[in-house]
Structures are given as structure tokens and as C-alpha cells.
Amino acid sequence: MNFPILSSLILLPSVGAIFILLSKSKDQTNYQSSKYVALFVSFSNFFISLYLWYIFDPNITDFQFVENRSWLPGFINYKVGIDGISILFIVLSTLITPLCIISVNKTITTKLKEFLIAILIMESLMIGVFCSLDLVIFYLFFEGGLIPMFLIIGIWGGARRVYSAFKFFLFTLLGSVLMLIAIISIYWINGTTDIVELYNLGIGENYQNLLWLAFFSSFAVKTPMWPFHTWLPDAHVEAPTAGSVLLAAILLKMAGYGFIRFSIGLFPIASENFVPLIYVLSLVAIVYTSLVALMQEDMKKLIAYSSVAHMGYVTLGIFTVTQQSLEGGIVQMISHGLVSAALFLCVGVVYDRMHSRLIKTYGGLASIMPKYAVFFMVFTLAAVGLPGTSGFVGEFLILMGVFKKSFLVATIASLGVILAVAYMLWLYKRVIFGELINKDLVKMLDLNKSEIFILMCLAIPTLFFGFYPEPLLNTIEASISNLIDTYNYKLSLTK
């Protein structure tokens, strides 16, 4: 494969952004054409990534489509490539981005051009994160994502947007600088930052704990794990709908991906050592944030807290390191990417009409917005992990894996499932069912075509993978078993 397909995936959105940047005049027609450019670019990126998934060979455990170019000579190479784990996240990113661009119709009234540029650059960086095979390149993409997201929250956000944007930026940056130190240390310990070489070389046992903690500080903030999650509700609530969607669907997944790729892959001994820590934090996240979510009056905040709980399952699954639990973790991330995106879009739909995110504003929407009620139902059930939705596959696999390791942890984690049902269904009940108390709601229109299209795009894969998760599991199976084999092999070396 000579054509640099991954680099073109990364570059294409940026090229589109430059196009939009250079287009002149500020009238309304121009906004439309900018939007068409952005849509065209992001959809073509989506199809390229689908094609990539199609030609991707799931039976090979090595990285595929690898590109290696000299960048800092004798030092760091620009190296990208994908395996079964990253391809799914790339497809997820390229799917979510065009949906975000469609959704800007009503939400973004000012500076649409800049917004589209920010989203497209964000897409470039997100894809870059998932396919970089060098720690420094990874760090560049990982950190670079802060800039567009900061602007998305800060410029187009709600009332407390400045506070939230600053909190988001500084929290994540503080976590990440420690990772930078760890990356540089790895370079001086092993003489390379190339991930494939590092997998082969392995990292000295006595360094692993500290390095693991440094990486953990970055990913734990990004995931976000309890108690580093406080930026998330703020950021979600204040961000515009498209921003929340990107944040929940993809940015959080970067951390999960990082845990799999780096914490498990590079530091197996330390990962094993810190399993109790991860278990405790994940369980607290699952139970505590679910309880917090129960008490929320703001819909976005509720979904944000539910994200923390869902990511708790993910970290639980990842660090259990069994075939089922890791597969479950990844499926859960993909599913959460689809479902939380859809839920934020659902909130966005009513927010556009009523300009309120408070649960008590609504009630009885089922009678005036039946289509909306149906879609909301699908995603609510997917979020609680009803069999037949992708959420179930993920949670089930994770819990199955965890049961093997620790009965107690799995039991507590299963309790979280009940709590999730409680807060999600209660939310649904309060918003959709009941009497139509607020008379202003009567004027609300049901979903229009573009909204239906967006929600369809998310509902179909949610249900499809719920009934037939085979394509997902097939893609990741070989990569994960390879990962687990090396993990156990490296552990056995030290014993």
C-alpha cells in the first residue's frame, strides 16, 4: 500500500479548513457554501475511512498502512499506522464530525465560518491521535486538540463559557505536561519513541510505575475518572451542542484509547500493580456519579455525569485485561460514542426550540413530538444497556470479564447498571411523559429532516451493533488477543 491513505485522512479536513478560511465575504450565501465545503470534506473523509475499514485485514496483528517519514532527523519519525483497535475510533470520528456539521444549522448563529474551521481542524487532530505510532506525534495531536475545543467552548458556549473553557484547558494541560515528561524520559531510557519498537523493547521494570502514573495523570483527566472529572460537567453544559457531541463521543475516547495503547501496551507490570487503584476509582465513578446524575436538574449535566459513569465501565474493562473485558471496553467506547452523541443532540434539539436545558421546563413531549420521543427512547435504552442495543454488548462483555477476576467488583459494577436505568428512565419520564404543563411547549415542532437524518445515522449503528456486534468484534479480536498475549508474556518474564 503506497498511497498515504492515513495521512490523507488526517490532512483532508485541514485542507478543507484552509479553503473555508481563505474564502472571502461574509454574507449569508457564503456561510452556506462554507458549510457545503465542510460537509463535502467530512463526508468524503467518512467514506474514505469506511473504505479503509473495508480493506483493513483484521487477521493481521501488526500495524497496517504504516507510513514512516523522517521528521526530526535521527530523533523522531512521523509514523502513523492502524490496527484493529484504532480503525474503529477513526471511523467513529469521521462519522461524528459530519453529523456535528449538519447540526450547526440552528445552534451556531455567529461566526459560523470559524466554527466550521475549528471542527474540521479538530477532526484532523482526532484522527491523528488514533493513528499515530510515535509518542511525540501522539502528544502533538493529543494536545493540539485543546486549542479548537477551547475556542469551541469559549466562543460559542453558554453563559459560563469562559470559566468552563479555562477549566477544561488548564485541567487537561496540567495532566498532559506530566505525560510529556514521561515521553521524554522514555526517549532517554530506550532511545526511541516509536511505539512498535517500544513494544518490542519493553520498558525497564523499575521505571514503569512512575511512567505509568505520568501517563495516567493525563488520561485520567481526559477520560475523565473520578476525582478528576469536575471539568467535564462544566465543559459539557457550556459547550454548544456540536462541541458537547465531539467532547463526549471522541475526546473522551482518546483517553480510553491511550490506556489501551500505552498503559496496557507499554507498562504491563505497572498496569498490573495499579489494578486496585483503577478498580476503586472506576467503581466510585460508576456508583457516585450515577447518584450525582440522579440529582441533576440540567439535562446536559445529567448526561455528562452519565458519561463519567460509562467511562468507569470502560476503564474497568480495560484494566481487567481479558479478551472479553477489553473487547467490551472498546465496544462500550464505540457505543458510548454513538449514544452520548445522540443524547446530546437530542438535548440540543429541544434546547434550540426552548432555550432551556432544565428538565422541569419540559414534560409531556410525547404528545407533541412523537418522532422525537421515539428517538430519545432508543438512545435512552441504549444508554442503560438494554439487550439489543450496542450498550448492552459492551457492558455485558465488560462485566463478564470482570467477574472472572473479582466477584465483588463485578457485583458493585452491576449495581451501577441499575442506577443508570434509574436516572436515564427517570429523565425520560420527566421530559417525555406526563402532562403538558408548560404551555409554551405546544408551539414546539417535531424533528425536521436534518435532525431525523442525524439521529438516524446514530440510531442505525446503535441497534445494528446491538443485534449483530460481529463486525466490531471481528475487527478488534486479533489485535486484542495479540495485546493480551504480549501483556501476559511480559508479566510472566518478571515473575
Next chain:
Amino acid sequence: MENINFILPEIFISLGIMFLLMLGVFKKNGSGIVYILSIVTLLITLGLIINFPSGQEVYLFNNSYKIDQLSTFMKIITIISGIFVLFSSYKYTKLEKIFTIEYSILILSSILGMMVMISAYDLIVFYIGLELQSLSLYVLAAFNKDKTKSSEAGIKYFVLSALSSGLLLYGCSLIYGFSGSTNFYLISENIHSSEYGNIFGIVFILVGLAFKISAVPFHMWAPDVYEGSPTSVTLFFAVVPKVAALTVFIRFLYVPFVDLIDQWQMIIIFLSLASMIFGAVSAIGQKNLKRLIAYSSIGHMGYALAGLAVGTNSGIQSSIIYICIYLIMNLGFFCCLFMMKRKDEFFDNLEDLSGLSKNHPIISLSMLILLFSLAGIPPMAGFFAKFYIFMSVIEESMYFLAIVGLVTTVVSAFYYLKIIKIIYFDTPKEKYDQDHHFGLKISLTVSTLLILLYFIYPSGLINFVSKINII
């Protein structure tokens, strides 16, 4: 006689200064032509320096003057930034009525002083260069003589700088007394830590030099002088003398004092840590952009010093890369300041930036890029500058320095973000004038693009700098 070939740039620039002085005296309203000729002089000098065959080390005048990779490179960036300063501040100086012949000539003469400093290999030659540079800078700081703030800045800078020069000279005399020579190489042969005079001498010299690059705790002058001086002079202060001072730092630490690394390393680490922390924390409350830049440059000098503290070639190289990138960022930032004028009046307060993005999207975008770069966020050049520094710091396992340095970047990110917040999130104010001089536009475009696109080809600068081997 063949020595003349090697110091041709210095000779040319001094002849240029004298000629321009005469021209200015005898020609009425000659400031325009002097301005253009100064740029031409600098360009020719630049050409003469580049012409010097690379890879050669030449000692001149009884080993008191050294021309090598380091000095050539530093002279090149000094002169290039000098040209950019003159180029970008044309309109500003005109409107502020400081566009006189002396302005250009003083900049030229301070650059000459810096060139002598950069090449000096002898205490006396070094001191001559330093004084030539400093005297020109005193006058420049006070150049807007109608404004009290400018005069105040000049006086403050003069008094404090004279004091630090005194300390430096005292250090030099101690070193001379205890080692018996003024030549850098001979000093390095005869200097011993067993004699306290040498240690005192080193401390005094380091204090003097730390003052010149405004490292904490010798930074007191910087905020006032930066704020009071005309903006074009502040730009000059913020970038050009730092290059020369850093070179002198490298020379002193790694030639005469190289054997006493145990003695000075702690001092440099302290200066570096203090500057990073102080620069980051105290910039947060600033309301004036020039003052803020003063504090931010204190912080940045802390990072550059961290590279020097390491004591390896890669450390020195990372400092040099840092200073280059720092220079471009500041150049771009000041270009934005020059553009903030309304009805021929310039603004330099933080609140004047409020909502700039609405009316001036291009300037705001440049500011955004430059500020993120100053904060060290990838993929801007500022990140790479810090990356190289921490690369060399961690190579020597100085984790404490690295962790403090990186945590202070988070703190300093806060005030850079604050500026971005004011530009992008706040309500817009009145429009600024759009009639910018083309030199200003070019300077801004070039510096912003360099910062933004550095990541595409980062090896260019490294290849240059990696030729500089001091140890």
C-alpha cells in the same frame, strides 16, 4: 592584515554609523534616508557575515576576539531581528514623532555593541561591547522625551544597568586578579575553585549578566522599562539584547568557567526556576500588554537558562533554539501591538483588545497563533522550543527542573488564555485603523507563518544549530 577580512562586518557597520551620522547632520530632514540606509547597512552586514566560511574558528587580535559557529549564528539572528524591528516600527515611530536620525543610528550602534559582545573572547573586549550596547539602549529607552514615562524608563534603566555593569566589572577585575589574565582561554586554564576570589568573581559576573537578560531576582527594571519605553524600543529590548546576553552567558559559562560547573550550576538553576515561577505568577494580574510581555519574557528567559544549566552541548543548542523561536514570537506579538491604533493613537492595555476578533479577524488569528505558541501548546513552534529544552534537561535527569518548568507552563498558559479570552470571547469595541505600513504587515505575516508552520519542517533550524558545539 588578513584579520580585517574576518571583522569586515563590524568595520562596515561602524563606518556605516559614522557615515549616517554625518549624513544626518548635513542633510536636512534626512531621517527618511537615514532609516532606509540603516536597513541597507544591516542587510550588507548580514551578507558579509553569511559570507564567512562556515565551520571555521578564527581567533583575532591576540586571541581576544573569536569568530566561530556560535558567534556567526547569533550575529545573524541579531541583525535579522534588528532589521525586522526597524522594518515593522516605521509607522509607529513616525506617528509617535520619534522618527529621527538618531533613532536608526542608535539601533545600529547598539547592534554593533552586541556583535562585539557576541564575538568577545576577552574580558575587556566584552566590556567595551557591553557598554556600547548599554549606552545606546539607555538613550533609546528615554527616546520619547516628551513623555514622562519614557524618561522615567530611561533613567531607571540607566541607574540600574550602570549598577549591574559595575558589579560585572568588579567581577571581571576579581577574575583578572586571581587568574592573572583577561583572556577567556587563559582564565579557564588558571581558574580554581579553591580560591574564593574566583567564586566571588563568577557570582558578580553572573549577577551582571542575569540583569541584562532580566532573570529573577534581577528583573526589577524590566516591567517599568518595557512599559515606559516607546513600543518600538520595547520590541527591541524584548528581543535583540537577549540574544547577545545569552551568547555571552554561553561564552562565560562554557569557556572561562567551564571547570567550575559545580559552582555555577546551582546559581543558574536557581535563576531559571525563580524566573519561570515568578514570570508565570506575576504576569497574571497585569493590565498593560507591554508589562505583561515583560513578565512573560522573564519567564521565557527562565526556560532558556534551564537549557544552559544542563551543561551539555544539547542543552546549549536547545537554549539557542529557544531564543530563536522566542524572538519570532515576540516580533509577531509586537507587530500586533503596532496595529492597535485608532486615529493615530496607540493602545497597549489588555482591555483594548476586547472583542478584536469581530472587527479584525486576521490580526486576531495571528494573535491567537502567537499566544498559543507563547504558551507552548503544540503544534505551534513555542511547544518545540520548550520540548527541546526539556529534552536536554531530562537527558541529565534533572527532573525537578523539568517538572517545575512544565507546571509553570500551565500557570503561564492561564494568562495567555486570558488574552485570547479578551480577544475572542468579550464584547467588541470600536474598530482600529486599517492603514498599516506594508513592512508591518509583512513582519506579522512572516512571523506568524513561521510559528504556525514550524512543525512541518522542524529540522531546518536544528540542522543550523546542531553545528554549534561549544564543549
